[in-house]
């Protein structure tokens with residue numbers, strides 16, 4: 001096997017060499033083994049584990065095999081056509097796309113400093129002439145999105161655990177003056193221990209309490225209303241809104257706001273009318289209704305959320321934010337720490353020293369220090385007051401406003417937090433000072449313990465040569481905002497991803513754009529060990545034996561084996577049911593009719609829809625238990641499932657899959673339901689929506705993004721499993737029957753439900769998968785343990801019908817269209833895959849309707865798809881075994897997160913066709 005090598009600048013060091021791709025042209029890509037060199041050593045790139053709009057994510061192993069990381073590879077594109085140099089008249093030389101550079105550098109810079117059990121850690125950053133390589137902790141428990149897609153909504157108790165972890169991570173960020181701005185279900189991964197890891201800080205930024213950010217970014221579905229109104233915002237409040245959407249998705253299995261028309265979706269988000277399903281407990285509804293408040297000033301602060309009864313039920317106190325204990329900064333400043341802050345381009349070390357000194361000496365800061373010393377902490381059980389309260393930016397600014405009168409019980413205990421806190425989010429410079437200092441301390445501890453070799457000193461000279469922009473004003477004395485370059489108002493400044501547009505900055509005064517480099521002065525830190533400390537900190541009062549207990553109870557759906565859904569159709573335009581992302585759950589639900597469920601609406605709201613597709617009941621939902629006839633979903637413990645299984649109930653009733661590492665759960669079985677209900681044709685839609693991205697860009701923008709996210713020829717690649725073009729069912733059929741080690745065991749408990757587990761042996765499951773993939777025209781190749789698949793929908797362009805845009809749509813890049821696309825008709829499927837002109841076998845048998853209609857996708861995407869564009873959907877299916885239960889199951893893995901809704905829809909369809 002040949003090897004190509006990429007030398008790079010690590011953690012901000014100047015790129016020292018081109019990516020070496022010399023082997024590329026001489027050897028087939030599969031043969032190549034690419035290595036990258038950074039300050040942390042030499043890493044061998046492996047298979048692709050994910051992809052986003054910024055690039056691919058690959059596995060990498062240290063040359064000596066001692067470590068494994070995920071590497072986010074971001075191509076550095078050169079802009080060639082830059083016009084003429086007015087001075088010389090000569091064409092300007094090509095230059096890297098600055099906004100993308102800045103955003104990547106920002107992500108690297110921020111995440112490198114963070115140290116939190118629920119935030120994916122950064123190991124090293126390597127920059128070459130052609131790429132950024134961000135070496136991150138490899139999170140191998142799957143994606144939250146995949147889990148929700150396969151299993152539907154979570155029980156409240158499960159959602160609470162995740163909710164506490166999200167709150168903990170957000171509180172840590174906010175107290176460090178960092179706002180994520182792209183919190184969404186796709187950006188939450190699950191670790192092997194069953195804990196969450198937040199990824200993708202590519203849209204994060206620093207905020208100052210009295211300053212404003214203005215950039216609209218993030219997924220539309222998760223975006224706060226003020227962002228849609230081009231309003232300025234401080235920062236934390238938009239994360240609280242997105243957190244509310246995520247929590248809603250977890251407990252409801254759908255997004256709260258949705259519409260097939262973008263303007264209508266905008267309007268719904270701005271109106272903020274939320275349907276709260278009746279199965280939600282009052283506390284759950286209460287916390288959601290405090291987060292999903294359209295007025296950011298009236299919206300709960302994170303501090304309030306962390307003290308909300310729902311989030312604390314069964315726990316000793318609010319979530320721990322894992323912030324180290326901090327003392328107010330005193331002079332003189334530590335020059336080593338200040339040197340480590342240059343990566344953020346606050347300026348040269350001298351400038352940072354001067355500015356920070358001014359802040360620390362300032363009367364505001366000193367008053368804050370005095371106040372904080374006087375403050376009598378209100379101690380809540382099990383939590384340190386300072387660590388658990390969010391800094392209440394709005395209350396501090398307008399504490400007398402009636403809008404600040406919270407109805408939540410935490411009002412009182414929050415009231416003392418009206419003063420600036422010298423150690424929490426006082427000012428970005430102050431926060432970064434703490435973060436760098438803490439990182440240096442961590443690193444020195446590691447070096448002392450011999451765990452981490454000393455790294456070369458930072459290239460301060462290079463850093464010093466970087467352009468220095470206007471320096472920040474002292475905190476609380478100006479409205480200066482730390483808006484990094486790339487947050488600028490122009491589209492060019494926005495991250496190219498199918499989800500957002502950037503508002504103009506005309507309303508914003510004194511916005512500072514700060515260039516950013518990767519911090520070069522801070523040595524990388526080895527990745528933290530799995531989050532055992534976090535788990536203990538989050539241990540509930542009602543003892544759960546381990547963090548993984550979250551998955552001990554399983555979302556299962558009991559129901560008779562019914563014929564497969566005959567029709568698969570997307571909702572017609574005008575239907576306004578919110579997105580139900582619970583794929584298999586949804587497909588199961590299609591077989592049953594449920595009595596209409598009353599919905600509870602937020603004050604003043606009108607019912608927008610009734611979601612009959614999302615099943616009620618949770619473990620701690622008494623109301624749902626009372627009306628169990630309404631439910632389709634129940635959670636069972638393994639013993640419960642065993643009982644049912646042994647009684648000879650349908651195999652599709654169980655099991656609650658588990659890795660088997662802990663079977664001690666003593667939770668009571670919950671009500672299982674017969675659900676022998678007829679089909680509700682009205683609810684037979686398998687329309688699925690993206691939870692992630694609003695794809696309303698122009699065709700050009702999409703094309704650009706696609707080109708950008710596709711690794712160019714010179715990108716080191718070992719595997720080509722994203723293509724899926726060469727393989728097909730012929731290969732798969734020809735391959736040998738799976739051996740006993742074909743299937744991998746499931747290490748994460750509870751990732752399986754009736755929809756994804758089976759008593760069938762792997763060989764039968766494999767054959768079934770091949771049958772269904774063939775049937776649906778999905779290209780595939782067999783990989784270890786499963787299938788690497790690519791779906792290329794065929795589009796009936798004749799069916800594309802423009803719909804008139806509303807006035808609001810003028811704001812949007814595209815207008816909605818009707819379209820028709822098919823699950824059949826894969827263009828390069830090796831075998832006799834169905835096509836539109838030739839209906840699939842299943843269609844002929846009346847089991848699958850291969851086409852559906854939707855107005856969800858713009859004509860651009862239709863055209864694009866017709867051109868073989870971004871509707872191409874790569875994903876993987878694995879056959880796994882569930883230890884101890886002698887069961888097998890399948891696991892979906894999305895490879896490209898830009899086609900979420902399409903992936904969800906296809907996964908649902910495959911599952912329903914598999915009839916496991």
Ligand SMILES: Nc1ncnc2c1ncn2[C@@H]1O[C@H](COP(=O)(O)OP(=O)(O)OP(=O)(O)O)[C@@H](O)[C@H]1O
Pocket residue numbers: 049050051052053054055057070072120136137138139140143186187189199200202497894897898
């Ligand atoms: N540390 C990690 N461990 C395992 N998988 C990862 C990791 N980081 C990212 N991935 C996978 O790669 C995918 C893309 O990663 P990421 O969200 O960082 O990319 P992106 O280009 O910033 O995405 P976006 O389109 O939202 O901008 C994720 O959805 C996930 O599946």
